[in-house]
Amino acid sequence: MKLSVLDRSRTREGGTHAQALRDTVEFARQAEVLGYHRFWVSEHHGVPGVAGSAPTVLAAAAAARTSEIRIGTGGVMLPNHRPLVVAEQFGVLESLFPGRIDMGLGRSVGFTEPVRRALGHGKDDAAEFGVQLDELLSYFTGDAAVSGYPATGLAVPPFVLATGAGAQVAASHGLPLVIGAIRGEQAMVEAIDGYRARFRPSRWAREPYVVVSTAVAVAETTEEARRLLLPEAWSMAYSRTRGEFPALRSPADVLATPMTDRERKYFEESLRGTIFGTPTEASAELDGLVRRTGADEVLLTTSTYDRTAMLTSYRLLAQTLPTQPLLTTTA
Known part of the structure; x- marks a missing residue:
């Protein structure tokens, strides 16, 4: 089982955006020591609780701090950018860190109308994702009307982050698919099945390749692991009821916060479908997820208030998997 990491540079109550970004860069180094396959960063704009707004810039910092782990984006939201500029940015990354860069691409637009x-x-721009993707890839293959130096001729692996229609785009373009159970596991499995059935081999991938993304928390006890997920679940509930995604609060603060019925509903929904438990329990759940989806790789994300507990979670999980080349470290 290939395990990779997605970090969204979450801010914590009382912390700063600058600290969140520095934590992400240091986390990349620690993920490499633990033997994870990839380390990806995300793109969010105008979100108080997320510092990662410029993923290619942050990926460059993470790549400079590491030496072997693959570094990429999960992802660059293509509707927000001109394909030529995105190609140039990844061309620079690949030129500086050859053979280690992944180009994860999504079709989402801004979180709110002002953003x-x-x-x-606007929202309608997401419908042009397939056209934008064609243009972006053409700069690497040299088929574009202009040259996208230094991207031209470079082979930067592209991935499509998708739900629903996005999975069809990945299939028609012959690209690896990254997908999560945002609409429930059954919907995710159906999208994966459709992707595999419609996949057309390309110069980028000869066979379907599926990366399943999921939230994971591991601790010495099941209850302790569940508590690690509470800060993110509260942030999700808060954002869906108030339109603003806040910094992470401690589990104790979350548990002490009165919730309306609507907030409680979204809070519980956010916890549903996550994986948490002891190392043995979490490993078994991941095995089950891979069996049900046929995933080639799992992209893990753990957003919690206690950063030390977060790093411990990744370390405990890595230690349960014999295929993960755990290295020794004093960090």
Whole structure:
């Protein structure tokens, strides 16, 4: 089982955006020591609880701090950018860190209408994702009307982050698929089945390749692991009821916060489908997820208030998997 990491540079109550970004770069180094396959960063705009707004810049910092682990984006939201600029940015990354860069691409637009206006894009722009993807890839193959130096001629592996229609785009373009159970596991499995059935081999991938993304928390006890997921679940509930995604709060603060019925509903929904438990329990659940989806790789994310507990979670999980080349470290 290939295990990789997605870090969204979450801010913590009382902390700063600068600290969150520095933590992400240091986390990349620690993920490499633990033997994880990839380390990806994300793109969010105008979100108080997320510092990662420029994924290619952050990926460069993470790549400079590491030496072997693959570094990439999970992902660059293509509707927010001109394909030529994205190609140039990844061309620079691949030129500086050859053979280690992944180009994860998504079709989402801004979180709110004011953010979308600031970016100069609207919800309808997501419908042009397939066209934008064609243009972006053409700069690497040299088939574009202009040269996208230094991307031209470079082979930067592209991945499509998708739900629903996005999976069809990945299949038609012959690209690896990254997918999570946002709409429930059954919907995710159906999307994966459709992707495999419609997949058309390309110069980028001869066979379907599926990366399943999921939230995971591991601790010495099941209850302790569940508590690690509470800060992110509360942030999700808060954002869906108030339109703003806040910094992470401690599990104790979350448990002490009165919730409306609506907030409680979203809070519980956010916890549903996550994986948590002791190392043995979490490993078994991941095995089950891989069996049910046929995933080639799992992309893990753990957002919690206690950063030390988060790093312990990744370490405990890595130690349960014989295929993960755990290295020794004093970090």
